[in-house]
Every structure is written in C-alpha cells, then in structure tokens.
Amino acid sequence: MADKNAKKKTMTLAQRKSLEGLIFVSPWIIGALAFFVWPLFVSIRLSFSEMISIQGFQMKWVGLENYKYLIQTSTTYMPNFLAEITNTLINTPITLVFSLIIAILVNKDIKGRGFFRTVFFIPVLLGTGYVMQQLLGSGTNQVIDLPEGLLMTLGGDFAAIVTEFLNRITEILWKSGVQIILFLAGLQGISSSLYEASRVDGATEWENFWKITLPLVTPIILLNFIYTMIDSFTDSGNKIMSDISHCFTTGSFNQGAAMGWLYFAFTFLLCGLALLIMNRFTFNQGER
Numbered sequence: 001m002a003d004k005n006a007k008k009k010t011m012t013l014a015q016r017k018s019l020e021g022l023i024f025v026s027p028w029i030i031g032a033l034a035f036f037v038w039p040l041f042v043s044i045r046l047s048f049s050e051m052i053s054i055q056g057f058q059m060k061w062v063g064l065e066n067y068k069y070l071i072q073t074s075t076t077y078m079p080n081f082l083a084e085i086t087n088t089l090i091n092t093p094i095t096l097v098f099s100l101i102i103a104i105l106v107n108k109d110i111k112g113r114g115f116f117r118t119v120f121f122i123p124v125l126l127g128t129g130y131v132m133q134q135l136l137g138s139g140t141n142q143v144i145d146l147p148e149g150l151l152m153t154l155g156g157d158f159a160a161i162v163t164e165f166l167n168r169i170t171e172i173l174w175k176s177g178v179q180i181i182l183f184l185a186g187l188q189g190i191s192s193s194l195y196e197a198s199r200v201d202g203a204t205e206w207e208n209f210w211k212i213t214l215p216l217v218t219p220i221i222l223l224n225f226i227y228t229m230i231d232s233f234t235d236s237g238n239k240i241m242s243d244i245s246h247c248f249t250t251g252s253f254n255q256g257a258a259m260g261w262l263y264f265a266f267t268f269l270l271c272g273l274a275l276l277i278m279n280r281f282t283f284n285q286g287e288r
Contacts, residue, residue, distance in 0.1 A: 047257035066258035080239040088232040091172060095228050096221060099176040103183030179224045186220035218282045225278060226271055233267045
C-alpha cells in the first residue's frame with residue numbers, strides 16, 4: 001500500500017515542468033498583481049468616464065461616449081488606426097521570410113559567420129528610441145533618398161513605388177535582429193542526423209528545407225509572428241502610440257484611455273486569432 005501511495009504522489013515530467021515554469025514566472029505574477037491590476041482597472045474605468053478633477057481622479061460615468069467620439073467624430077484616430085494595421089500586416093510576413101532566410105544563410109559554415117551575425121544584430125543593440133529614429137530618418141517615413149536624376153528618369157509614380165519599397169526593406173532590415181537570433185536558435189536545435197539521413201536517401205537542399213527545416217521551426221515562426229506584430233503595434237514611431245501619449249500629455253486622459261483600450265482590444269484579438277490559426281500548423285515534438 002505504501003508503494004502505491006508513493007507512486008500516486010510522484011509527479012509526472014509534465015507536471016514538474018509546469019511547476020518549474022510557474023515558479024519561474026511567479027515574480028512577474030506577483031509584480032503584476034501588486035503594481036498593474038489597480039492601474040488597469042482605473043484605466044478601464046477612465047475610458048468610460050469624463051475626468052472632472054485630476055485631484056483624486058474624480059470621474060463622471062459617460063458610457064461609450066469616448067469610444068463613439070474616436071470612431072465616429074475624430075478625423076485622425078481611425079485613419080491612423082487603419083494605417084498602422086495595414087503597415088503591420090504587410091511588414092510582419094515580410095519580416096518573417098527575410099529573417100528566416102538570413103538565419104539559414106548565417107547558420108551555414110561560411111567564412112565570417114560571426115561577423116555577419118553581429119551585423120544583423122546591431123539594430124537590437126542600438127535600440128528603438130531616439131537613436132533608431134535618427135537612423136531611420138528622424139521619425140519620418142523617408143529612409144532612402146534617391147538621386148533626383150534617377151527620380152526624373154523613373155517618373156513620379158514608379159519612383160514613389162521604388163522609394164516605398166526600398167524604405168520598407170530598410171525598415172524591416174533594422175527590425176529583424178531578434179527574429180534572426182530566434183530562428184538561429186531554432187535551426188541549431190535541429191539534429192544534424194536528420195539531414196545526414198535525408199542526404200543518404202538522395203534528398204536535395206530544397207527538399208530538406210520543406211520536409212525538415214520548415215516543419216521543425218514552426219514553433220519559432222509562431223513565436224516570431226506574435227513578437228513581430230506586438231513590436232510593430234508598440235513601436236515608438238507608431239502614430240497611435242504617439243496619439244495616446246499626446247492625450248495624456250495634454251490632460252485628455254479619458255480619450256487617451258479609450259484610444260489605448262480600443263487599440264489593445266484589436267491587437268489582442270488579432271494576435272489571438274493568429275495564434276489559434278497558426279497553432280494548428282505548429283509542429284510539437286512532444287505530441288508527434
């Protein structure tokens with residue numbers, strides 16, 4: 001009987017890992033409960049209220065008026081909202097493809113591999129604040145200036161397309177450092193014996209990519225997808241984030257709170273939808 005009770009009390013490997021993970025994140029959970037729960041509640045309440053007095057945060061309940069103003073009356077919020085969503089949906093897949101290709105290349109046994117890895121990680125070291133804005137054109141969309149002669153030769157419309165393309169590629173290059181590092185970690189976690197066995201069977205590099213590399217890095221693709229979307233939505237050059245900061249700077253706390261929660265709700269919904277869809281195609285070694 002004692003042996004049976006001991007077996008029942010023994011934790012499984014999955015339970016031990018879950019407990020270790022809970023212990024690992026417990027400082028963050030305690031900090032969130034102690035410092036973030038109450039401010040979040042006040043922020044939600046503020047988005048449905050009108051600020052009467054900043055002393056003591058005296059508010060008057062107005063319901064959905066702040067949200068109606070942003071959606072129906074404001075001439076800047078919805079255009080900026082749609083522009084940032086469009087920009088994120090375009091940049092995210094391009095960033096993932098670009099960073100995966102670069103990670104595969106710098107994972108090869110080539111000369112100067114350490115140098116190239118450092119070069120692609122430099123933007124992460126420089127940061128995304130004032131320094132990055134100066135490098136990317138002082139916070140404007142103009143990153144690369146083409147010669148005037150070339151612009152005249154290409155014509156106005158085509159020159160605008162080329163400039164937009166170059167600017168977007170440059171922006172993606174500067175924001176792919178973390179994704180490249182994560183993809184490198186995923187690629188180095190794939191056993192070389194899998195590739196050796198496939199080469200013995202006559203598989204090409206292209207077949208190895210589709211049959212081995214891509215399926216095994218799908219968890220990293222999912223991680224990078226969510227990270228890239230959130231990083232884009234919270235970027236320092238994001239117009240919505242600038243509008244929210246401006247509202248709190250000028251004392252329009254109720255509108256700033258409504259902007260933030262409307263933006264957060266859409267971001268959360270989009271990330272949740274992406275997680276739900278992509279999770280079905282993610283390779284989980286523990287289940288297969």
